[in-house]
Amino acid sequence: MMDNSMIVAGVDVGSLSGEAVIMSNGNILSQEIIRVRPLPEQTANDVTIKALESAKLSLDDIDYCVSTGYGREMIPFANGSISEISCHGKGAFWATPSVRTVIDIGGQDCKVIRVDDKGNLLNFMMNDKCAAGTGRFLEVMAKTLGVELRELGPLALESKAPTGITSICSIICQFEVMMLLNEGKDRPDIAAGISKAMARRVMRLVKGVGKKSDVALTGGVAKNPAVVKSLQEFLEMEIVKLDIDPQIVGALGAALVATERLKKKLQKETI
Amino acid sequence: MKEEEKLKVPGYEYFKEASTASQAACFVLGFDEVDCLDDIGGQQFLVDEVLPKEYAKPFSHINLYTVDSLLRPVNKELGMVVAEVLRDWNMLAAESFVERAERGKKICYNYFTQSPEVILALDMVPMCVEVIGAIDALLYDADTCSASVDRFEAEGYPDFLCSGQKVALGMHLLGKVPCPDAFLKQPSICDPSNAQYDWWAEKCKVPHILFEAPYYANERAFRFFLSEYKRHIKELEELSGNKLDEGKLREYVKLGNEALSYHLKTQVLKAAVPCPDTGWHAIIDSAALTMLGQPYALDFFKANYEIVKGRVDRGEGVIPEGKEELRCYWGWGFNGYDLHFMDWLEDEYGATWTGCSLSYIPKFVGLVDTTNMDTMIESLAWRMFNWPMSRQGMSFSELWVNDTLSAARELKADCLMMGTHRSCRHFWALNKILSDRVTDELDIPSLRFEFDLFEHRFTPDSELKKITGDFLSSLNYSKLHKKREARYK
């Protein structure tokens, strides 16, 4: 039987950051985000220990740990792993059970995930190799525009008339932005144009999978209010606000899977 | 049928509106002394204050590159003809859907390499899929065409497929263009179009009537092609329920011959220095070639011939006075969304358009022999066998390369522009062979660059200008002129 005090952990090791969520009895005890270390196991270790510390726990207290993210298989203390696609679905569904579509925009990837009324994966699509439609795209564009990534969203919200950025290739987009700057176009308008271009690219995947309300947005780009706004316009619906940090959804999903797997394991042992 | 009933007929509304948008363009072109929209206060002003209400609505989505190009002084005379042709072609398309609803007249969506005389003589309506896509790209603003592309890609299909069909397919999925009664295709030429026509036919559950063109350009291959064309005609007869009538066919063939003869004569005139023809209508030439046997092709080619002839007689060119000319031959064709780009080449760099492989007709193609049914069928087959793209799609690169070299030579080109549609697998596999041969045998420079036939987002106008502008400013015109003069001594 599962004891209410049992501790599970979910660790998400991505290409730019690592996240850990510690849970017990269906509640989040703590969560942490760090920049990646040179090695995935180091990232996993550091972020998990940090999260454990905030919960006043140590590695030995973990009863089950599931890892996810691109470094998911190199984590020695994890009992198992699962793809981040399933995790994002489960995590967002747990945070807001009305969610049926999850748009996850990470640093290198963009995924659109459909889940059923139990939070299980129904279907998904992932972007092609190119950077358009990922966090990387915004990073490059912010640099071209000469602002910090976090300033890009608020800047775009000041715009009254977004400029048209038409290209679908991030290299040509960069060139377009430079041209617009040379033409003396207002920077908020260009920033808004960038957000729109980004949202349009993401919509290709949304259309491919098919949207079903409610729609949630996860990953770092969810913190950019202008992209959220553009996406809502294209979606013609509101994006629901998750009550958790959108960046930890993957780790949360992994922690939820850890709970499920621990339950199963204990059931087996009892039999 | 009353207008409100017509509007319920699938297909009517879109083409009617396209016709009205073209009529609005004619209206604007009717203003004298107006060279660009800004002269009359810009688009918004026109829509709000000047245009009659029924014109204003479609005009608010019009492609401004196209309007600006039509209004350019040196283009304006032909521009009016093009706007009228677009108006009439679209009106006929709209009415054809009504006729189909009223009395079952059959509509065929055909590939652009098919000469439509036989379809017309069987009392069916030919509508070229690629021209349908071009209407969206050419007439309307970027958002309209992008919406069509996005709609098709939303089905999960990749972006690298040819927009020549992708746009029309998206228009279909958006409910603008209904299913035809059949698709007609030469399936040998290109894979992206084969796959997309097949998809569409499968979706509409209508016949997909083929005629195979073989790989070789020899007598045996032509005999096979002819046998395939005859088989194809039999299937068309079955579809239409009519028997092909010699007299009727001859009428259409004669009309087609007349139109084509003007195009062929213009082609010869374009060897004149300075080049007497403008480049903006490159894509219109290709489109008009799909309308042989209909009055539109004749109106267009005749008008252009007369304009070009007039310039040759007066010794005029089309580039601004005092500019040095750089004569370009295009090894592929040009895109259908940015007509203004060719104007820009002429105005900024004196770079003229002497021809392109998607509209150049080799001399040996000739006109259709109208003696009897057999001669007409055989020479129509001969025409299609050697039609732009049909011919290039055949054999190894030899045909494409040699045809391009001889056309470039004949038209006294100083430079080969190899701007090419991203979905042309053939061209991208032979572009290096072509540019090498051009360097070796003609000793002229060439530029390879990418665009998409109808998708402005792939390479926006600014990007096209940057690539070509950088290249053209690096060329030494007078050196190239000396070379040319030496070549033609």
Added chain:
Amino acid sequence: MSVQKGALKELLEIPDRRDNPYVKKWHTDGKYVIGYMCNYVPEEIIWATGMLPYRLEARDCAQTDEADVWMHRFNCSYTRSILQLGLTGEYDFLDGICFLNGCDQMRRTYELLASKAAKKPMWQGMIAIPHYLGDNAFKWYKEELYNIKEDLRSYFGAKKVTDEELWDAIILYNKSRKLIGKLYDLRKEENPRISGADAFKLTLAAFYMDRNIYNKLLEEALGEIEKREPVSGYRARIMIGGSALDDPSFIELIEGRGGLVVTDTMCFGTRFFFDLVEEKDGDPMEALAKRYFYHNPCPRMVKEYGRRMEFTEDLARGAKVDGVILERMSFCDLHGVDSPTIAKDLETMGIPAMVLEKEYYMLPDVGRFQTRVEAFIERIEG
């Protein structure tokens, strides 16, 4: 040729193109090797003329720098990889190439192989095949086969090929088809004794050696397989399909994530060995033309979607698959339309399907593939 390590092991270590003992032996015996690329080239004709048909492949080709000079990035990476190998001398052992206009990119590759890669004069023959299945088209294709047979023979000064020799070749090649069929039947079991990657390797070996030897080795290997331990613990039975694939590592990747590949609709798989040549009296060329022209069609054949879908469904049901992974190479127009369409229809039938975009060499993208394959399997598991 005696094989000490056992037939199974011998076939699994697919003869390396650079150091293929079977090709070497063939050459030492003073005979010629003819390359070809497409499934619509009848191997029997080449064999009956006394030559070894060798299907070009591009395994292990990791970059295409030289090929990219001649072909653009808008051409698919499969054809560019083959050209790359040609340009870097990996195909110097060929004495000729039999061209066929399978798809636009493939046929443009031939001339570059012939004009830019070949270092010695070699035989180049062309079979032009129409794009639809009909009587007039069939007549043309048959004529093409007669022409190529004569062309190949006269170029090398070989003697006239008799009907008997053609029938012998047909029987030999049919035997391979039947044996590979048996191998595929083994994969239908609940716990097959062979993985998808190994089965694919055994199939591929057919393209690179004398079929007499291959048939003998495969027969032995089938016996050895029956003594192996069954595969267990897999999470989902997978079928694969889509653009040209001659590299087992893609299947290894799927199987490394808990899938078991049990069948396929690949042109290096079922579409290669399904459909026997009818062995009855009469004209062997007619029999060959019929088999090759009308065999389970590749998407390059227009108006055959219904048959392809039926074939796909039959295979999926027959092998009790849980899901289908359809790869779609960038710039492969034919599968670019076919794979998403088939995937959609499979989903409607209740069979989960995923389209996976990939380049021929997938190394730089392995992590992303793993994630997608894993998520797909998680989706199947529910």
